[in-house]
Amino acid sequence: MSRRSRQILLTLAWHALRGLVxxxxxxxxxxxxxxxxxxxQVLGPAFVKLGQVVSVRPDVxxxxxxxxxxxxxxxVASLPASEIRSVIEAEFGMAPEVLFASFEDTPLASASIAQxxxxxxxxxxxxxxxxxxxxxxxxxVKVVRPGGEEAILxxxxxxxxxxxxxxxxxxxxxxxxxxxxxxxASTLCSExxxxxxxxxxxxxxxxxxxDALMVVPRVVWPCTSRRVLTTEFVxxxxxxxxxxxxARGIDARRLAEHGAQVFLRQVLEIGRFHADLHPANIxxxxxxxxxxxxxxxxxxxxxxxxxxxxxxxxxTVYGDADRALRYSAELGLVVPAAREAVVRxxxxxxxxxxxxxxxxxIRGFAVGFLRVLDDERVEVPVGYGxxxxxxxxxxxxxxxxxxxxxITEVAGPYATRMVAQWTFQPAVIAxxxxxxxxxxxxxxxx
Numbered sequence: 001m002s003r004r005s006r007q008i009l010l011t012l013a014w015h016a017l018r019g020l021v022x023x024x025x026x027x028x029x030x031x032x033x034x035x036x037x038x039x040x041q042v043l044g045p046a047f048v049k050l051g052q053v054v055s056v057r058p059d060v061x062x063x064x065x066x067x068x069x070x071x072x073x074x075x076v077a078s079l080p081a082s083e084i085r086s087v088i089e090a091e092f093g094m095a096p097e098v099l100f101a102s103f104e105d106t107p108l109a110s111a112s113i114a115q116x117x118x119x120x121x122x123x124x125x126x127x128x129x130x131x132x133x134x135x136x137x138x139x140x141v142k143v144v145r146p147g148g149e150e151a152i153l154x155x156x157x158x159x160x161x162x163x164x165x166x167x168x169x170x171x172x173x174x175x176x177x178x179x180x181x182x183x184x185a186s187t188l189c190s191e192x193x194x195x196x197x198x199x200x201x202x203x204x205x206x207x208x209x210x211d212a213l214m215v216v217p218r219v220v221w222p223c224t225s226r227r228v229l230t231t232e233f234v235x236x237x238x239x240x241x242x243x244x245x246x247a248r249g250i251d252a253r254r255l256a257e258h259g260a261q262v263f264l265r266q267v268l269e270i271g272r273f274h275a276d277l278h279p280a281n282i283x284x285x286x287x288x289x290x291x292x293x294x295x296x297x298x299x300x301x302x303x304x305x306x307x308x309x310x311x312x313x314x315x316t317v318y319g320d321a322d323r324a325l326r327y328s329a330e331l332g333l334v335v336p337a338a339r340e341a342v343v344r345x346x347x348x349x350x351x352x353x354x355x356x357x358x359x360x361x362i363r364g365f366a367v368g369f370l371r372v373l374d375d376e377r378v379e380v381p382v383g384y385g386x387x388x389x390x391x392x393x394x395x396x397x398x399x400x401x402x403x404x405x406x407i408t409e410v411a412g413p414y415a416t417r418m419v420a421q422w423t424f425q426p427a428v429i430a431x432x433x434x435x436x437x438x439x440x441x442x443x444x445x446x
Contacts (some may be wrong), residue, residue, distance in 0.1 A: 004158050008043060015039035033068035036198050040072060045112030045148075046155030048072050053184050056275060056297055059384035060176070064369040066389060067363075070278055077114050081105035084115055084143050090210045091225040101136060107124050108140065113148050113191055118233060123332035127232075129205040139220065142194060149192050152341035156181055156188075175253045191296050194229035200295035201231065207270050209391055213258045234291045236283030239400040250288040256402035260410040263394045267387065268306050275299040275386050277393045279400055299386045305331060309387065313415035317408045318366070319355055320331050321348035332381035339376050346372045359406040362395045 007220075019032030040047040054061050055069035060264055084107075088096050096103035109116045121137040160264040163177035188197055198219045205216040215234060223230035234279035239245060246252055259282075274281075276297040283291035301309060308330040315323035321344055325335060335343050347369060354365040366388050397409045 002158065006156075006160055006365050008047075008159060011039050011042055012036075013236065015042075015140065022295065029062065029064045030068075030280040033062075033064040034319075037068050037072060040069075044155070045076055046152040046159075049112060049152060049188065050159075050184050051179075053180065056386060056389065057180075057382075058370050058380060058389050060180070060380075060385075062374050063367040066370070066394070067367060069078050070393070073280075076110055077188070078107045078110035078424075079115055079145055081107075081117075083146055084117065087146055087227055090140075091228050092223070096141075100139065100288075102409070103141070112145070112152065113188075114142045114144050114194075114229075117143065119230070121220065125220055125222065127205075127220065128202045130218050131215075133218065133232060139223075140217065140231050140233045141223070142229040142231075144192050144194065149188060152188060153185065156185055193226050195226055197295050198224050198229055200298055203272065203290060204274070204295060207272070208262070211262070213255065213289050214262055215285060215289045217291070217293070220426050234283060234285060234293075236285040236291050239279040239282055239284070239397060242284065242401070248286075250284065253402045253405065255284065255288065256289060256398040256405045257410050259401065260394055260398050260405075261406050261414065262290065263390070264411060264414045267301055267390075268310055271301045271306060272304070273299050273301070273387075273390060277390065277397055279397065282397055284401070299383060299390065301383075305383075306381050307418070310415040310418040310422070314412050314419055316351070316355070317412035317415065319348075319351045321351055328384070331384050333373075333378070333384050334361060335365075335376075339378065343372060343376055343378065346376075355408070359404065360408045362407055363392045363406070366392045 001060050013358075015035035016032065019028070019035035037051065040051040051069040051072045055066055058066045082222055085096055088099065091133070092099050096119065099122065101122040102120045104118045107115045107117050117140075119139040119141045121133055121135055121139055124132055124135050126132045160178065160181060163181055166172040166177055173326060198221070201219055205218060208216065209216040217234050219233035220230040220232070242252070263273065263277070274292060274295065274297075276294065277292075279426070281292065281294045283293065285291055308327045311327035312331070315321075315327065323345065325333075325340075326345060329335070350368045350372065354361040354368065370385070370388065372378075391411075398405045398407055
């Protein structure tokens with residue numbers, strides 16, 4: 001066994017033991033998740049990225065791990081500017097000073113995959129969406145770190161024998177750790193091709209082109225390649241830095257409510273949603289607009305799924321466990337008949353505990369709901385779990401803007417309106433009228 005393999009095993013074992021000393025099951029799960037997050041941070045960038053993959057897989061991992069791993073920050077020491085410059089020259093055949101009007105060597109941010117630098121646009125450019133960007137426009141240039149992908153793949157290769165050993169232990173077998181590493185490697189290769197992120201950003205910019213409170217940085221395609229992504233630079237504050245904008249009089253409640261509406265529109269109308277909306281991926285601009293960043297993880301919904309999601313949201317908001325589970329089945333969440341009564345009872349009790357009084361606790365409900373499904377061994381579809389987690393994240397973002405917000409006050413009417421519009425479509429009425437007529441006759445006949 002290599003020295004690195006021993007380090008990985010010892011670090012994971014030490015933190016696992018620290019997390020399992022609590023007597024209460026709920027405290028033990030929370031402590032174990034926290035210790036695993038700390039272990040991944042100690043083990044370095046590859047394991048931080050792996051934890052971030054886990055954080056968007058509530059269909060596989062327990063809610064404690066999913067939401068704890070969301071806190072993982074991918075920050076590493078910056079590379080010398082000369083190495084970043086060499087990547088740009090290799091991609092475009094020219095020095096950064098030729099490609100751009102100016103290029104700053106000091107990075108704005110540095111992560112395991114890419115490093116971001118500020119630059120200015122050399123020539124005016126008409127983006128795919130929006131007005132012309134004039135020469136001199138401030139830019140954010142994201143550059144894939146040379147050797148970063150290879151270093152992470154090397155750690156993945158080291159972790160594979162460990163995953164194979166853990167798979168023999170009953171507690172870990174259900175997680176398919178080797179499959180997770182395969183998924184991670186595939187995700188990493190996709191993330192290192194920045195053209196994909198650029199295309200998704202353009203789609204979101206088009207979707208919200210008429211939204212006065214929403215902004216997506218526009219892509220500068222002549223300065224974008226597989227290893228370089230160039231967008232306009234958007235000034236703003238992260239959600240952890242809102243003291244100044246609030247002091248300037250930005251309407252935080254309006255932004256919080258609008259942010260929730262933006263997400264609901266993505267899921268219920270557009271059919272494509274940003275699935276990684278943690279606070280680092282959202283800015284508030286000086287003009288009081290919401291800015292989306294980093295489009296590496298997205299989800300999609302089909303027309304039939306959108307109606308089912310609206311039904312589930314409405315049922316959840318109004319505390320109807322039976323209806324929520326019935327329409328969840330249309331989204332692939334199938335509860336075995338032998339467990340159906342228990343699951344319905346537990347979900348109903350959870351709704352009464354977390355959603356009966358304002359402000360409703362969507363996060364508490366979602367964590368509890370996923371815990372019920374995990375305890376009862378109900379398989380969670382990939383898209384369903386991602387959607388549940390995204391809704392919780394949106395609530396967290398909204399509360400970062402305005403702590404007193406009750407997101408159900410936005411989601412309930414929005415989902416109810418969607419259900420009503422669908423219900424009164426002629427085709428739906430024609431399909432359901434015979435059933436309604438038969439039910440009425442049975443009722444009249446006693």
